Amino acid sequence: MSVLTARRGDMCYCPGCSHGMVLEQLGAAIDGLGLPPERVCIVSDIGCIGTADRYFSCHTFHGLHGRSITYAEGIKRARPEMLVVVLIGDGGCGIGTAHLIHAARRCADIKVIVCNNFNFGMTGGQHSATTPITALTTTTPNGAPDHPFDLCTTVGVNGAAYAARHSVFDDAMVENFHRALTCPGFVLVDVWELCTAYFVPANKLSRGSLEEYSTKLGLPFGVLRQGSPGDGAAEPVDAPRAAPKRERGAEWSAAPTLAWPGRREICVAGSAGQRIRSAVGVIGEIAVGCGLYAAQQDDFPITVRRGFSLSNLIVACTPIRYTSLDDADLVVVLSPDGLERLGSLAGLLPTSLVVAAEGIAVGDTPARVRVLPLKTVEKRVGKESAALAALTCALPAAGLADAGELRAAADALVGGSYRQTNLAAIAAGLELAAEAAPAAATGQ
């Protein structure tokens, strides 16, 4: 069965539009690779060509204006075994130029197919970044004043492994796509097409005049860039990460777990220099590594090394659609700056827990309040790790995480150059939680 599920005539495009041709050619080229559908992902962008994902029986992802390139790179990084193909128009390429260039620079192993019909078709024929100079569009009624964006040269000089420009009427388009799809690294194919609704009637464009445009504009057809090993272009950035060492099933069964009671909201309020955001980030990453969902939002002034630093963390067992805090379940207050920014805690729920550094008067609150011996924590792990230790100490106290599970998950998941420091802080926080529940206090 073909990866393409519709024939040209059954697709949603205007009569004579080239998009259907491209999809048939691309579908045939993908079929020729013999990949199972679950090994292929089509990432679509905006515009008429953005509707194309519905016609493929493989993984598809519909993206936004010019951002399809970024989604595709993310998908490829997460699933390096997949063939990831971007279907984007000239409009999307103009909007997402920065993404295009930087994906090429990283030689991200994605294949970008540009359906280039020189205008924004879906929105009424406005000029785009690739509109040829003097061409007529609804927004350039006197002729486009600028030279068109040379997609192939741009990605080529920025590190693409492969760049080619073809007319959609090239008899060898299936072979052209096959060559492009099998080239490792960043690939771009600029396919020149006809938009029969707008660009064709305004410019009396035809199959033959695509060739004339190519000559007149100095933008030749053919393979214009093909990297070779060692020139810095042909090696995809993801190459060292290629095949995962373990089967996916084994990988998941070995993943640490963290029993979590559902959506829970945490706020840590302190000052610049206390590494508040890093502490929250470490716990958030542990949660994600355990298969939970996490969202972090930070708040700090534009000044550095002074003022408040707040970090909110939501951890949930299901996707987080709303990423702001409604009713914090746990508030950790580590400095007067942080408390001032946080404001009154009177709106907290009686079920909430406030863990406040000793000496900080949290004011009236219906929440339970506990005092944290922050100075002792700082002595034990150092000032820069105290926030992580304090947060780790508070999690079991708030009934959010089991200390043993948290320790095991941290051991398995915390990485980076601060691994040892962070593990020491987490261990200290859990020891503190185990030693004694922090002295009870009341809101003041």
Ligand code: SF4
């Ligand atoms: S508006 Fe242009 S690009 Fe869109 S479907 Fe019609 S002919 Fe094709």
Ligand SMILES: [Mg+2]
């Ligand atoms: Mg277009």
